[in-house]
Amino acid sequence: MENWELKSFLLDFIKLEGPHSGANIKEAFLKSLKNFNIESNILRVTTDNASNNITFLKAVETDLSQRYIHFNTIQNDDESSDEEVDSLIHKLRILIKKIKASSQQEEKFRAQCKVANVPNLNVVLNVRTRWNSIYDMLVRARKLKEPLNTLSNSDLSLRPYVINEEEWVHLLEMEELLKEAAINAINKLKNYYNKTDSTLYAVSLILHPCLKVEYMKDNERERQWIDKTKKSVKNFFELYLPL
Incomplete structure (x- = not known):
């Protein structure tokens, strides 16, 4: 830099051998x-x-x-970097893990829920192998925001994991983003239901010991779709019932 004038020079241009790791x-x-x-x-x-x-x-x-x-x-000023997002999720996750790992902390947390007059719900910890569990963790954390803040601010061991207001805003943005992504994914899958063998799908769904009709109700399937599924299963079994 000369006379406060920015100078720019290209020093090297390298052809990278092998993977761009x-x-x-x-x-x-x-x-x-x-x-x-x-x-x-x-x-x-x-x-x-x-x-x-x-x-x-x-x-x-x-x-x-x-x-x-x-x-x-370099990043868009309106967006957090992936590293910042990962760090914030990690911070919330550690806070929840520390609460769940100690019966004393859980007792303190329940007391704070009572003081804040919020439902006495358990904190939810995401599971890495379940992609939707981060959303579940964020939703529950938002509902328990006040007792989480009070406990983490009052306990020295949890103070490094205090989530400030700006970070809560980012967590809410992540929650809404994940919800929108899930809705779009479900709507996309609905386009392919009619392209599959609906009878076999219905039979396997209802015979599954962990799913059955309750699965459709829990996942807010339309009543018309549930009735159609039950009817197709009934017709399927009547076809193979011995005379």
């Missing part, structure tokens, strides 16, 4: 820095939010002897 990008980046002897002169690294770039930046920070690089990812 964070590790490979890191090796190419550090090699280029070394070739130009500027390893200690880097002030900032700017990338987009691609997952391999995030991995690359973390690997570079670990590899360099001095942490003199300020990592800055």
